[in-house]
Each structure stands twice: as structure tokens, then as C-alpha cells.
Amino acid sequence: MDADGNSKNTMTTDTLNDNDVDAINRLADTCQKLRVELARVIVGQQDTIEQLVVCLFARRHALLMGVPGLAKTLLVSKLAETMSLDFSRIQFTPDLMPMDITGTDILQESDHGRREFQFVKGPLFSNIVLADEINRAPPKTQAAMLEAMQEHRVTVLGKHFPLDEPFMVLATQNPVEQEGTYPLPEAQLDRFMSLIELDYPSEAEEIQIAKTTTGDELPQLAHLLTAEDILGYQHLVRRVPVPDHLYTYAARLVRKTRPDGETAPDWMRPLVSWGAGPRAVQNLILGAKSRAALEGSYMVRLEDIQHVAPSVLTHRIITTFAAQSERVTAKTIVKRLVEETAV
The missing domain is CATH 1.10.8.80 (Magnesium chelatase subunit I, C-Terminal domain)
Known part of the structure; x- marks a missing residue:
């Protein structure tokens, strides 16, 4: 309270120095360039792009919800392309086992003629992982995904393997067909920072989509950031x-x-x-x-x-x-x- 009895807004211990201020200015400028670059391939969905980028720099995961055909896979892959990140897509099915996404030990012959177990990485070892129709996976596979999301590592045969950083899971659920699915439990839903809902495009956007995507090939997007840049900005966000x-x-x-x-x-x-x-x-x-x-x-x-x-x-x-x-x-x-x- 001040001398007049009015409450004052106090701040946390987080503070920004001059270098942080300059970094925020660069981040905001890069975000504008990112929107322009993605607009060369993705028509509309500006709010979806913003929410994805917010989750990425907050070091969190997101759940995408929308009917098929709204360019969810294309959007995520092109987002990874503009940020120079490794991207992998996992199509979840009822018979998918944990080792199919984490990787497993395989018996191979070494250069010296001896047989040794070598760990072969699964598709989880990427910076951005698109878990397509995650609710189709059985509970064991969902549990393996949950460990990767929370601990940023996978466990195979009692051994821990750290995942590459930055690491982000973008999972999709098909709201149309629920037959033969395993709905995500509330505890796993809570691991996702945001639920991003995609809606149908407008008529003008749908016409533009047809013009953009029915040509010979999609344009190559510029690489605006590196993995090191993103890790630095993720730490910067925590200090705001x-x-x-x-x-x-x-x-x-x-x-x-x-x-x-x-x-x-x-x-x-x-x-x-x-x-x-x-x-x-x-x-x-x-x-x-x-x-x-x-x-x-x-x-x-x-x-x-x-x-x-x-x-x-x-x-x-x-x-x-x-x-x-x-x-x-x-x-x-x-x-x-x-x-x-x-x-």
C-alpha cells in the first residue's frame, strides 16, 4: 500500500536486461516474418499458427483438434522447416507398440565380427513430433508418449535415452470417428498446454487453397531460426x-x-x-x-x-x-x- 492507501502492483523477481530487450525485439520481428513465410503455403489459420508458436517458445505441447483435410500435417511440417528443426510424423494405430515410437535394441554384427545390441532410435527422436490420431493408440503406447512429453526422455529395456532439444509434441484427434479409439485420460490431456481447434476455411480461403496446393510443387520456405536460437528464446520467455x-x-x-x-x-x-x-x-x-x-x-x-x-x-x-x-x-x-x- 502507498501513502494514500492504494494498492501497488508489485513484480516478480524476473527482470530483463538490455540484451533481453533486444532479444525480444528480434523475436517479435522473426515472428512477423514467420507468419509471412508460412502464408506462402498455409492459407488462413493465422490464429492457429500463433498458438503453435506460443506453445513452442513456452516449451510445452499442444493438442490439435479438427476434421480431416485442414492441413494440420502440412502446417506442422512447414513450421519445423522454417525453424530448421527435425520433424517426424507418427500415424497411431491400435496395433502400435511402444518400441515402434521409442526405438529398440537390435542385434547387429560389429566391425570386429562380434554380435552386439545397438539401440536404433524411433521417430520420437525429433524436435517436432506430430502424433496423428493419438487416441487410436493403445494405453501402453500412450504411456510411452506421456513419459517422453513429461521427462523429455524414453526408457527402453531399463535404459534412459534423452530426447533432442527443443522437443515438442503436437497431437491430433479426429473428432468425427471415435470407433475403435482409446480416449485420452484426463491426466494425459493435462500434459498438453493448449487445445488448438481448427475450423473450416472461408470460401475465399478455400478457393485460394485450391489454387495454392494443386500446382506442380509447394515453395521451399526460408529457414528463419535454428535449434540454438529457439532454445535461447525459450529461456528468454521464462524471464519475462x-x-x-x-x-x-x-x-x-x-x-x-x-x-x-x-x-x-x-x-x-x-x-x-x-x-x-x-x-x-x-x-x-x-x-x-x-x-x-x-x-x-x-x-x-x-x-x-x-x-x-x-x-x-x-x-x-x-x-x-x-x-x-x-x-x-x-x-x-x-x-x-x-x-x-x-x-
Whole structure:
């Protein structure tokens, strides 16, 4: 409190020096170039691109949701291309085993004529991994993916193998066909920072898609960043300052999603059976830090938290049958909570 009795916004210990400020300016400029470069191949989807980049620099994973044919694979592969990162795509199927994605030991003959086991890396050993239709994989394979996402390593026959950095998993789920799938449990959904929903393009965009993708070949995109640059920017994002009142705002917003909590609004209690956990607060702050840096801001703003809130909270809220019967979605609930939560 100051001498007049007014509360002051205090800051965290995170501070930016002159080099950090210059780095944020370069990052914001690179982000603009990235949008322009990807627009040569990807028509529309600007909000999707922004959310993917926010997750990447926040050092988190994302879940892509959309009907087939919305260029999810193309978008992720071209994003990796512009950043000079290794990219691999795994098509998940019901018979996919953990060793199919992690790799395994293979008996091979050495130069000296002796037979030795050598570890052959699986497709998880890439910087950006697209896990296509991850809900089709059996639980054992999903568990192997979960370890890689959380620990940034894989375990094969009791041995640990670190994954290449930076490492990011972008998983897709097909919302159209659910037969023969293994829905992701809430604990694994919570490992994804954001749920990024892709919608159908507009008529003008669909015409442009046809013109762009039916030619002889797609253009080669420029390499704007290296893996070392990305690792440096990921550390920079962690140092972006956050006012204390925004930490409080993020915590209060998440706590309101819990129907048994004291701060949950009365209108929400019959609509939600399970709310977001503490990891949601962490991801709100990290997402806001990343977005602020990408926008060229030297401090997290309220609009940064509010912008990332729908993608961070939607998949962490489990709605009741009453909500589903009234066609009230988790995204609608989050939007209203954001509007009602005071700073």
C-alpha cells in the first residue's frame, strides 16, 4: 500500500536486461516474418499458427483438434522447416507398440565380427513430433508418449535415452470417428498446454487453397531460426516479468472452474463435473509470457492471459450431462468465466 492507501502492483523477481530487450525485439520481428513465410503455403489459420508458436517458445505441447483435410500435417511440417528443426510424423494405430515410437535394441554384427545390441532410435527422436490420431493408440503406447512429453526422455529395456532439444509434441484427434479409439485420460490431456481447434476455411480461403496446393510443387520456405536460437528464446520467455496481480488473476480464474470450490459461480456448478488443476495456472502464465514476448512486450499484460485462457482451460474442464444436453461447451464456460473474473 502507498501513502494514500492504494494498492501497488508489485513484480516478480524476473527482470530483463538490455540484451533481453533486444532479444525480444528480434523475436517479435522473426515472428512477423514467420507468419509471412508460412502464408506462402498455409492459407488462413493465422490464429492457429500463433498458438503453435506460443506453445513452442513456452516449451510445452499442444493438442490439435479438427476434421480431416485442414492441413494440420502440412502446417506442422512447414513450421519445423522454417525453424530448421527435425520433424517426424507418427500415424497411431491400435496395433502400435511402444518400441515402434521409442526405438529398440537390435542385434547387429560389429566391425570386429562380434554380435552386439545397438539401440536404433524411433521417430520420437525429433524436435517436432506430430502424433496423428493419438487416441487410436493403445494405453501402453500412450504411456510411452506421456513419459517422453513429461521427462523429455524414453526408457527402453531399463535404459534412459534423452530426447533432442527443443522437443515438442503436437497431437491430433479426429473428432468425427471415435470407433475403435482409446480416449485420452484426463491426466494425459493435462500434459498438453493448449487445445488448438481448427475450423473450416472461408470460401475465399478455400478457393485460394485450391489454387495454392494443386500446382506442380509447394515453395521451399526460408529457414528463419535454428535449434540454438529457439532454445535461447525459450529461456528468454521464462524471464519475462509478470505483475503479481496477474498471478492472482490467473489463480482466481482457474479456481473458479472447480464446481466444489468456494469461488465457483452458481450458474456454473451444475454444468461442470471437474475443473482445472494447478498445472493450468502454470500454463496460463507460461502461455502469457510467450505471447507477450512474441508481441514485442517486455511484460505480461492482462490481455495475454485472457487470450491464451480458452486454449489452456477448455480441455481441462469436464462438463456434465446437463451441460451437454443444453449444448453448453467448455469453451463457452471459459469465455464467460474470463469475462466475469475481475483483476
